[in-house]
Amino acid sequence: MEPTAETVRDVLADIFGLDINEIGDDFSQQTCRRWTSLQHMTLMVALEEHFGVHLSMADMTTMKSLREIVSTLANYVGAAAA
Amino acid sequence: MNDVPPGRPVIRFSAADLDLFRELSFDANPLHASDDYARKSPYGERVVFGALGALAVLGKFPWQPGQLLRELTADFHSPLFVGVDYAVEIEESSKRTVATVFDGRDMVMRLVASFGSGDARVSDVGALTAVAPARAKPAQHDSESLSRQPTAEGTYRPQPDALKAFVSSHRLAERGVSPMQAAVVMWCSYLIGMELPGERALFSRLKLGFENQTMPWSGEAIAYTARVSSFDARFNLAKIDAQLRLSESVVAVADLRAFVRADLPREGGRHLARLLPASDALTGRVALVTGASRGLGARLAQGLALQGCTVLCNFRRGRDDFDQMARELPEVAERLVPLQGDAADAEWCMEVRGRIASDFPGLDLLVCNAALSLRSMGMHANFARRIADYVAQSVALVSTPLSCWLEAVAERGGTAVVISSSVVEQPVAEWPHYVSAKHAVEGLTAVAALQYPSVSFMLVRPPRLLTDLTNSPSPMAREGTLAPEVVAATTVRSLLQTATPGHVQLLRSFES
Numbered sequence: 001m002e003p004t005a006e007t008v009r010d011v012l013a014d015i016f017g018l019d020i021n022e023i024g025d026d027f028s029q030q031t032c033r034r035w036t037s038l039q040h041m042t043l044m045v046a047l048e049e050h051f052g053v054h055l056s057m058a059d060m061t062t063m064k065s066l067r068e069i070v071s072t073l074a075n076y077v078g079a080a081a082a
Numbered sequence: 083m084n085d086v087p088p089g090r091p092v093i094r095f096s097a098a099d100l101d102l103f104r105e106l107s108f109d110a111n112p113l114h115a116s117d118d119y120a121r122k123s124p125y126g127e128r129v130v131f132g133a134l135g136a137l138a139v140l141g142k143f144p145w146q147p148g149q150l151l152r153e154l155t156a157d158f159h160s161p162l163f164v165g166v167d168y169a170v171e172i173e174e175s176s177k178r179t180v181a182t183v184f185d186g187r188d189m190v191m192r193l194v195a196s197f198g199s200g201d202a203r204v205s206d207v208g209a210l211t212a213v214a215p216a217r218a219k220p221a222q223h224d225s226e227s228l229s230r231q232p233t234a235e236g237t238y239r240p241q242p243d244a245l246k247a248f249v250s251s252h253r254l255a256e257r258g259v260s261p262m263q264a265a266v267v268m269w270c271s272y273l274i275g276m277e278l279p280g281e282r283a284l285f286s287r288l289k290l291g292f293e294n295q296t297m298p299w300s301g302e303a304i305a306y307t308a309r310v311s312s313f314d315a316r317f318n319l320a321k322i323d324a325q326l327r328l329s330e331s332v333v334a335v336a337d338l339r340a341f342v343r344a345d346l347p348r349e350g351g352r353h354l355a356r357l358l359p360a361s362d363a364l365t366g367r368v369a370l371v372t373g374a375s376r377g378l379g380a381r382l383a384q385g386l387a388l389q390g391c392t393v394l395c396n397f398r399r400g401r402d403d404f405d406q407m408a409r410e411l412p413e414v415a416e417r418l419v420p421l422q423g424d425a426a427d428a429e430w431c432m433e434v435r436g437r438i439a440s441d442f443p444g445l446d447l448l449v450c451n452a453a454l455s456l457r458s459m460g461m462h463a464n465f466a467r468r469i470a471d472y473v474a475q476s477v478a479l480v481s482t483p484l485s486c487w488l489e490a491v492a493e494r495g496g497t498a499v500v501i502s503s504s505v506v507e508q509p510v511a512e513w514p515h516y517v518s519a520k521h522a523v524e525g526l527t528a529v530a531a532l533q534y535p536s537v538s539f540m541l542v543r544p545p546r547l548l549t550d551l552t553n554s555p556s557p558m559a560r561e562g563t564l565a566p567e568v569v570a571a572t573t574v575r576s577l578l579q580t581a582t583p584g585h586v587q588l589l590r591s592f593e594s
Binding site for chain 1: 157160188192286317341458
């Protein structure tokens with residue numbers, strides 16, 4: 001599946017128990033109190049399963065906003081397609 | 083006070099609930115069952131069994147006669163604790179029921195359940211005894227052993243009368259959950275807490291599919307086989323597949339996940355000795371360190387002892403930890419004097435002051451290090467009391483020793499060290515209680531310097547340390563943490579340099 005803002009929103013909504021409409025473009029660990037360090041791991045596992053990728057630890061530590069998640073995942077999916 | 087909206091169901095647990103569930107489920111994992119064990123964990127107190135939380139939430143589902151649970155998924159986002167009101171928000175659709183559990187505004191658990199036609203009524207499960215599974219003590223799996231994908235198998239049956247009473251008290255049958263299904267959820271707790279992964283487990287997800295539910299259950303033991311299907315070292319996450327059978331028929335399949343808490347390095351004393359060579363710079367001096375049995379306090383006590391100082395090591399309950407700490411550095415063990423008691427208790431502190439006057443030359447150094455365990459809190463009504471209590475207890479752990487012992491330090495023209503934190507410079511959103519408490523103890527230190535001008539003061543602001551109290555299962559959360567030995571070595575080296583009475587020296591840079 002292609003990582004877009006919409007598809008990533010679905011995963012974020014499921015993990016954090018939010019409505020899709022509550023996840024704006026600026027959604028991040030800073031703006032979401034439910035995004036704890038433990039939940040971050042759960043989110044990373046869910047993203048890997050959803051998009052069929054294997055994330056590096058370095059990338060996982062930077063994926064702390066909707067924008068960063070989409071752009072990082074795009075690199076993985078793009079690399080796989082190349 | 084809590085901010086649970088009127089009409090929204092609430093779940094709440096007592097210590098007795100945990101004891102009962104332990105007996106019933108055979109899950110004796112010490113994180114749930116032992117006050118002493120849990121106190122040393124990042125949670126600071128016993129954690130409610132996730133499976134107990136899930137069953138309690140199912141007990142808040144709408145009544146649905148003629149329905150029977152088919153699938154259940156429970157995601158455990160944060161631990162639940164005793165004595166807290168958790169609000170349950172339930173959304174029903176034609177296909178599934180979703181329950182979200184909140185602590186204030188924080189989501190702590192989410193359940194998704196689907197039901198089909200069936201009969202969940204409590205049947206006569208017979209006058210049978212419990213069938214205890216193999217383990218009475220939890221397995222000690224770590225990342226290495228879990229990577230070998232271990233298995234577990236056996237039979238399981240909670241004590242039938244107690245199970246029946248549990249199901250009845252939560253009115254689970256009326257919600258479409260049969261006694262056998264409740265037993266399967268309890269078994270999940272047992273498997274995670276006792277078998278795979280065992281003691282270090284932190285239950286993350288439970289997913290159950292029930293099959294052959296038309297079979298009558300007369301209470302016979304449930305046979306199970308389980309296997310770690312994968313272990314991801316990046317997350318310390320174990321995935322476990324399991325199957326449960328009655329008379330050779332599969333009655334449930336389980337997909338379980340648990341994080342595994344890593345053990346901390348236990349050779350901290352030797353690490354410290356390498357960073358801080360021994361000397362006789364403090365020979366003849368006497369120090370008192372609060373919270374000295376573990377973590378930074380233990381390393382500070384050892385560091386001072388390495389310099390020849392006699393160190394009164396205060397701890398409240400951790401005698402075993404003190405003994406372990408003393409054994410780590412046998413060359414200084416005789417200079418480490420145990421001092422068990424509550425540093426926030428003024429009466430006890432004054433008794434200690436009397437002992438210091440009679441048994442020691444005086445008190446040259448006071449290190450206020452004792453602190454409470456640290457969990458996330460939100461700034462909303464459900465947490466208001468907890469934030470206030472945390473700050474009050476944290477301040478007492480510094481204000482009481484300063485109030486009771488500074489006079490003795492002043493008599494010797496000594497030094498008082500107060501352990502603060504870098505959070506006073508860089509607040510952490512999840513820690514309003516901790517940030518407030520550290521600001522408060524820094525304020526106390528500033529005033530103490532005015533009231534005791536013959537005493538030198540040092541405020542230590544370490545960054546996040548890797549200790550028992552902060553040991554998250556998340557490798558990402560542990561990244562960037564500093565070993566307490568480094569902070570202890572830097573602090574002791576600073577104490578060996580010239581101090582200025584009546585002034586507060588700030589220590590915020592730590593180098594090994």
